[in-house]
Amino acid sequence: MFTEKIGNNAGLIWNALSDGELEVKAVKKATKLTEKDLNLALGWLAREGKISFRQVEKDLFVALA
Secondary structure, three states, rough: OOHHHHHHHHHHHHHHHHOEEEEEEHHHHHHOOOOOHHHHHHHHHHHHHOOOEEEEEOEEEEEOO
């Protein structure tokens, strides 16, 4: 059950990132996911090697790999 939800949320993130790199807060706003659901889906995508992260000072950016 959780796996399916995480996969669906990962799809929302994937779509949000299709136009390019976003700051994680912008991904959360674009997808309207809770903090927990966002982090679970980002972890899923990161483990699959589908996204990359870049930190600039205190801001964390994410992009499709």
